[in-house]
Amino acid sequence: MKHLNIREAVRGLIIDGERRVLLVRLQFPDGAVWLLPGGGIEPGEAHHDALSRELAEEVGLSEPVIGTHVWTRTHVMPMFNSTWDGQRDFAYMIHADYFDPQPLLSQEQLAAENVSDIKWWPLEELSNYDGDDFFAPIELADIVSHIVEMGAPSQPLELHQEGLEEYLTRRRRRRRS
Numbered sequence: 001m002k003h004l005n006i007r008e009a010v011r012g013l014i015i016d017g018e019r020r021v022l023l024v025r026l027q028f029p030d031g032a033v034w035l036l037p038g039g040g041i042e043p044g045e046a047h048h049d050a051l052s053r054e055l056a057e058e059v060g061l062s063e064p065v066i067g068t069h070v071w072t073r074t075h076v077m078p079m080f081n082s083t084w085d086g087q088r089d090f091a092y093m094i095h096a097d098y099f100d101p102q103p104l105l106s107q108e109q110l111a112a113e114n115v116s117d118i119k120w121w122p123l124e125e126l127s128n129y130d131g132d133d134f135f136a137p138i139e140l141a142d143i144v145s146h147i148v149e150m151g152a153p154s155q156p157l158e159l160h161q162e163g164l165e166e167y168l169t170r171r172r173r174r175r176r177s
Contacts, residue, residue: 004076004085010051011038012094013070013144014061021126021144022101024058025117025133032116035136036091039113047090055094058110059118060102067093068152073137075161093152123148137161 013036014022023034037058041050048066055061069092076086101118103110110116127141135141137159147153 005083006074006076007084007087008041009039009087009089010041010047010054011036011089011091012051012055012061012064012066013091013147014055014059014064014094014096015144015148016096016098016120018098019123019148020098020120021123022059022118022120023135024115025119026114027116028114031132031134033134033136034119034121035140036089037118038089038091047092051092051094057105058103058115060104061094061096061099065095067095069156070147070152071137071143071157071159073159073161075136090156093147 012022016022022037024037025032025034037055038051039054039058041047045053051066052062052064055064069090071089071091073089073091074086075089098120103115103118105113105115123141123145126135127145129135129141137143138161139159143157
């Protein structure tokens with residue numbers, strides 16, 4: 001069995017007082033995905049340090065109040081323009097009021113990281129989305145709704161995704177119900 005080269009990353013689940021979640025949109029040749037802001041952990045970097053750096057770079061949130069580790073998501077699929085076989089995301093609650101995202105990175109730097117948009121999503125809009133873009137994790141709307149209603153889980157959720165086909169199958173089932 002081949003050893004998988006899995007990249008470690010951190011993500012921030014930023015939910016404001018109006019029940020909106022801040023997401024970034026990554027654009028790839030075969031489609032776009034909305035996910036929590038964040039990114040790769042540098043060698044020797046602690047999770048909270050990496051998340052603070054990534055949130056400042058991507059959305060302009062400086063000195064975030066980092067809360068509970070809410071999920072770990074492992075997805076195995078070749079990553080676009082990379083030698084990685086997948087990524088393991090550690091998602092943390094971020095306590096913040098609404099703010100207008102002002103990334104430290106330039107538009108060119110964001111585009112080089114495939115970031116094409118940053119948006120506050122109301123929970124209802126997120127739950128009812130029926131467009132062509134994808135969400136990561138697959139169950140993002142359900143998980144965020146549950147956290148808003150019930151609070152963060154006592155233990156981080158363990159989420160696994162084995163590729164885009166699994167996502168598309170689940171999405172088709174969800175649209176039928």
